[in-house]
Amino acid sequence: MPRWGMAADLDRCDGCGACVTACHAENNISTVGPDQASRGRAKHWIRVERYWEGEFPDVRLKFRPVMCQHCGNAPCEPVCPTYASHHTEDGLNAQVYNRCIGTRYCANACPYNVRFFDFFNPSWDKPLHLQLNPDVSLREVGVMEKCTFCVQRIKAATIQAKAEDRKVADGEIKPACAQACPAQALVFGDLDDPESAVSRLSRSSRGSKLLEDRGTEPAVTYLSRQS
Amino acid sequence: MTHPSHSRINSDLLRPILQTSWKFYALVTVLGGIVVAALIAWLSQMYFGFGISGITWPVYWGFYVTSFVFWIGISHAGTLISAILRLVNAGWRRPVTRCAEVITVFALMIGAMFPIVHLGRPWLAFWLFPYPSERLIWPNFRSPLVWDFFAINTYLTGSLLFLFLPMLPDFAVVRDKSTGLRHRIYSVLALGWRGTPKQWHRLESGMAIMAVAIVPVAVSVHTIVSFDFSMAPVPMWQSTIFGPYFVAGAIFSGIAGLLLAMAVLRRVLHLEAYLHPVHFENLGKLLLVMALLWGYFVFNERLVTYYGNEPSEMAVFWRTQRESFAPLYWTMVIGNFVLPLVIMGVRRFRTITGCVIASIGVVVGMWLERFLIIVPALGHKYLPYSYGVYRPQLVEIIIAAATFAAMALLYVLFTKLVPIISIWELKAGEHPSPDLMPPGNEEHRLGELHL
Numbered sequence: 001m002p003r004w005g006m007a008a009d010l011d012r013c014d015g016c017g018a019c020v021t022a023c024h025a026e027n028n029i030s031t032v033g034p035d036q037a038s039r040g041r042a043k044h045w046i047r048v049e050r051y052w053e054g055e056f057p058d059v060r061l062k063f064r065p066v067m068c069q070h071c072g073n074a075p076c077e078p079v080c081p082t083y084a085s086h087h088t089e090d091g092l093n094a095q096v097y098n099r100c101i102g103t104r105y106c107a108n109a110c111p112y113n114v115r116f117f118d119f120f121n122p123s124w125d126k127p128l129h130l131q132l133n134p135d136v137s138l139r140e141v142g143v144m145e146k147c148t149f150c151v152q153r154i155k156a157a158t159i160q161a162k163a164e165d166r167k168v169a170d171g172e173i174k175p176a177c178a179q180a181c182p183a184q185a186l187v188f189g190d191l192d193d194p195e196s197a198v199s200r201l202s203r204s205s206r207g208s209k210l211l212e213d214r215g216t217e218p219a220v221t222y223l224s225r226q227s
Numbered sequence: 228m229t230h231p232s233h234s235r236i237n238s239d240l241l242r243p244i245l246q247t248s249w250k251f252y253a254l255v256t257v258l259g260g261i262v263v264a265a266l267i268a269w270l271s272q273m274y275f276g277f278g279i280s281g282i283t284w285p286v287y288w289g290f291y292v293t294s295f296v297f298w299i300g301i302s303h304a305g306t307l308i309s310a311i312l313r314l315v316n317a318g319w320r321r322p323v324t325r326c327a328e329v330i331t332v333f334a335l336m337i338g339a340m341f342p343i344v345h346l347g348r349p350w351l352a353f354w355l356f357p358y359p360s361e362r363l364i365w366p367n368f369r370s371p372l373v374w375d376f377f378a379i380n381t382y383l384t385g386s387l388l389f390l391f392l393p394m395l396p397d398f399a400v401v402r403d404k405s406t407g408l409r410h411r412i413y414s415v416l417a418l419g420w421r422g423t424p425k426q427w428h429r430l431e432s433g434m435a436i437m438a439v440a441i442v443p444v445a446v447s448v449h450t451i452v453s454f455d456f457s458m459a460p461v462p463m464w465q466s467t468i469f470g471p472y473f474v475a476g477a478i479f480s481g482i483a484g485l486l487l488a489m490a491v492l493r494r495v496l497h498l499e500a501y502l503h504p505v506h507f508e509n510l511g512k513l514l515l516v517m518a519l520l521w522g523y524f525v526f527n528e529r530l531v532t533y534y535g536n537e538p539s540e541m542a543v544f545w546r547t548q549r550e551s552f553a554p555l556y557w558t559m560v561i562g563n564f565v566l567p568l569v570i571m572g573v574r575r576f577r578t579i580t581g582c583v584i585a586s587i588g589v590v591v592g593m594w595l596e597r598f599l600i601i602v603p604a605l606g607h608k609y610l611p612y613s614y615g616v617y618r619p620q621l622v623e624i625i626i627a628a629a630t631f632a633a634m635a636l637l638y639v640l641f642t643k644l645v646p647i648i649s650i651w652e653l654k655a656g657e658h659p660s661p662d663l664m665p666p667g668n669e670e671h672r673l674g675e676l677h678l
Contacts, residue, residue, distance in 0.1 A: 036278065066612075079369075080367055100348070101354055103347075104282075105371075105455075111610075112613075113613035142276075144347075
């Protein structure tokens, strides 16, 4: 059984936001419009956080793409009263939309604030409604949603590999964000395979986990910026 | 203290039930109107989407959860205070206990609605209940919200019994004094109470058992409510002090609620002969003790956080202490600590008016306390990029305000149906007479009901 994880090389990330756009398209994430977004209700399963260091004009800009960290010890999971938020065998932090009743407790418990609530039923301006991904379910009002590591792609590749009686090759599965990243800052793969690209990057001396001291054991490793 | 005569007790305490003025209907209409407005607000929230509330990323809990914790807190007025006063056999408790027990039941009913009101999909609330489904899906017993479900239901059942048991003899009094439909209804409610020595003894042991059993239940309820917060890794939430801190705050706000209810009842139902200044003074002293205890807990919580100097906690700490939430924070400190300490600490001010002023301060302060625990921390979790602001919207304000109207409405209706002061306990305490009392024996001497 693989254990899926990701590495994000902050040296490569230039904050272009292609990952955010790709994620919206792949996962049928509805846009909420400027009014709701200004109230802080935009849903970005992956976001590019910007931090400035120093005083103007001598400032340094830093980017950090943040998505669900798929914690090995996820605070969102035990607090959910209905098991909507739960852990899969392959290390994913899954969210069952149909089982979610919207207590929003998981989002409060999440130290990364990567869980998003559907405040209204989703809608798309025409003709965007024609581009919905048939592999991903739509979420109705009142449920929580979040990054799945593109579980539909993981499942498709796993089933394909099983049909061909082989293992999933390293690099065969690419979540939408990793696929869209022009600088290849995001690398996805099996952490339990010591030879996989993501495992080698995760062991890098530049690697660290986000809010590691919270004890959440994230599956995402950030490679610190050198330049 | 003057004791009203036997028949005057009956007529005074049954008057609100047997006679109804237009003022009653006017009050019920106004309060009922506010409750209906809240119902419409909630329905429109379901119809238009949860987005019409002010809840936002990342402050996912706001007025609803504040109201939940606040009302569960108020519910500790009753059963807990009345149980303790019964256990220590405080004679002055007699006119007070039922007022308090009623607050418990109604405050719990109001508070227990909020876990459902605040759901994104309230029509699926039954998934929180542990019922055997064909798919064998159970609720997650590791979730503090499921613990809440059990704790609140246990407490509600227990406090309903605790309220209902000592009402039996009074239902019998109303049954004997009324005719027609009212007679038939109270006959059913009185469960065949005839006041035989055997019945008195059973009532007495039932009350003794309930009084002992309800105390740990009440303490556990608010501890578990505090677990909703202390189990989540949110700055200033993950605190071992939250259990006792919440229980102390709950009893504190409960006493304040009880004092306010008593003051209103005394004025409106003309119970001056029953609710004496000494009752207010005694409860006022209790309020003073709890104010000191509350101050002690807040001092502990704040000092340990400050000394620990953990960055994310300090961000929330300063946010309440001197930044955007500071006006609310210091209002809370004045209402919860300064005001009760000054008013209740000075004997001259420990009057009914003084109690009412201090209690209003405490109710406001405790509501703010719950709000200040929830919102500043959620808006200021670890990653500065995801800081956020909560602005309550009309729908939440209406619903939160209507809880107070709902409490008043339920209370008004209750006083119309049941004597708000326990008639038999009053008589038993102040006019010991053989026909009202269990027969005296070694353990239970006349006039000393160990209830």
